[in-house]
Amino acid sequence: MKVAGRVRVPGDKSITHRALLLAAMARGTSHVGGALTSLDARSTARVLRQLGAAISPLRPDTVVTAKGAGRLRRSERTLDCGNSGTTTRLLLGLLAGHRFAATLTGDASLRRRPMRRVTGPLGRMGARFTEHGNADGLPLTIRGGVLQPLRYEMPVSSAQIKSSLLLAGMVGGVEVGLREPHGRSRDHTERMLRAFGYEIAEQDGWIHFRPGGTIVPFDLQVPGDPSSAAFLVGAAVLAEAGELAVTGVGLNPTRTGFLPVLQRMGARIEVEEVESRVGEPVGDLIVGPAALRATSVSAAEVPAVIDEIPILAALASRAEGTTVFHDVGELRVKESDRLALIAENLRAVGSRADVVGDDLHVTGGDAPPRGAVRTAGDHRLAMAFKVLGTLPGARIRIDDLACAEVSFPDFTGTLRRIAADSRA
Numbered sequence: 001m002k003v004a005g006r007v008r009v010p011g012d013k014s015i016t017h018r019a020l021l022l023a024a025m026a027r028g029t030s031h032v033g034g035a036l037t038s039l040d041a042r043s044t045a046r047v048l049r050q051l052g053a054a055i056s057p058l059r060p061d062t063v064v065t066a067k068g069a070g071r072l073r074r075s076e077r078t079l080d081c082g083n084s085g086t087t088t089r090l091l092l093g094l095l096a097g098h099r100f101a102a103t104l105t106g107d108a109s110l111r112r113r114p115m116r117r118v119t120g121p122l123g124r125m126g127a128r129f130t131e132h133g134n135a136d137g138l139p140l141t142i143r144g145g146v147l148q149p150l151r152y153e154m155p156v157s158s159a160q161i162k163s164s165l166l167l168a169g170m171v172g173g174v175e176v177g178l179r180e181p182h183g184r185s186r187d188h189t190e191r192m193l194r195a196f197g198y199e200i201a202e203q204d205g206w207i208h209f210r211p212g213g214t215i216v217p218f219d220l221q222v223p224g225d226p227s228s229a230a231f232l233v234g235a236a237v238l239a240e241a242g243e244l245a246v247t248g249v250g251l252n253p254t255r256t257g258f259l260p261v262l263q264r265m266g267a268r269i270e271v272e273e274v275e276s277r278v279g280e281p282v283g284d285l286i287v288g289p290a291a292l293r294a295t296s297v298s299a300a301e302v303p304a305v306i307d308e309i310p311i312l313a314a315l316a317s318r319a320e321g322t323t324v325f326h327d328v329g330e331l332r333v334k335e336s337d338r339l340a341l342i343a344e345n346l347r348a349v350g351s352r353a354d355v356v357g358d359d360l361h362v363t364g365g366d367a368p369p370r371g372a373v374r375t376a377g378d379h380r381l382a383m384a385f386k387v388l389g390t391l392p393g394a395r396i397r398i399d400d401l402a403c404a405e406v407s408f409p410d411f412t413g414t415l416r417r418i419a420a421d422s423r424a
């Protein structure tokens, strides 16, 4: 297989969610160019419309206009967050500072995901919660109100928890001090809030948020999603020939941890930073084929590669030696039990992979991967195994590839356009 060409990836999922949420909180019209149009982004737009924001349809190559009223309005209907944990947890932070009740739910995967990690600290700030049957999950009702300041040591490094609490501080007009246990999770919320005049200081591992800014209408151009780029980079690394340029990708270091990991594994990846967009570095990735060797991914590195572990594990199954991903227990509470399913599916296609405590061990081999993959509707599992399926002689059946639409519209078409049989 030859993987070559120049390609753009869809807009960053994390930044799109945050841009829409903040636009809904501004009084007036914001413009979001390059927004992700995937199912998850649509979930955020849908619930924000229910809460009073006027948001234009999310269409590829179309600037989204989002008119907020300066605050959210009560909705009588349940807010369906679809498959999106980010929508749910960040929205709970905003709702905590609004004096009305709102009920949130989601699809079967989202309803199982833990919510007390945000409802616990939001409750300490003053929000009230009612769980509807599913302990520590959705559906649940939040009743926001007047909030208290919070000082909180987070049990896990998570941008969703951190952002939820910062957004609560923003709406409630109260100070918030947070500490992440190990490794820094993505910092898009901090960067955006600073751009609106909020003070966010960092000291001794603590993040200190102070009220004082104002969310005003804004224009923003969303960079390409590095997490989506990682799948195409993976395909180019596994290829027999070619050179792939992925352009306009967000290069925020809290997101690009997969690049040093892949470089340690022997991948040739050039990073060309070209510009800065609203406080986020953006550039191109140029990648070619490489013979891979195993590496060790430390616990401190995990937050910056959290969404890339499925593709990194797939690549590790082609590397010489055993790669260990340390302390990746968080993968159990993603869109699926990703930790178990990465290992199970790698074994299903003939590789050696084991979960040892909270660590994932993957041993590489060079037999063509063959077998049936069960995704449990998890977009990143589907895409990782689709990339593995580009290897010569591979025969991988994926039960659900349509779920890639959660984060990467037209993933299959994009992969088809860059990958061509080198013997053709």
Ligand code: S3P
Residues within 6 Å of the ligand: 013, 014, 015, 017, 086, 157, 158, 159, 160, 161, 163, 185, 186, 306, 307, 330
């Ligand atoms: C996200 C944070 C991460 C990530 C998710 C998006 C965000 O979750 O897995 O895809 O936009 O804040 P955690 O922060 O819970 O690890």
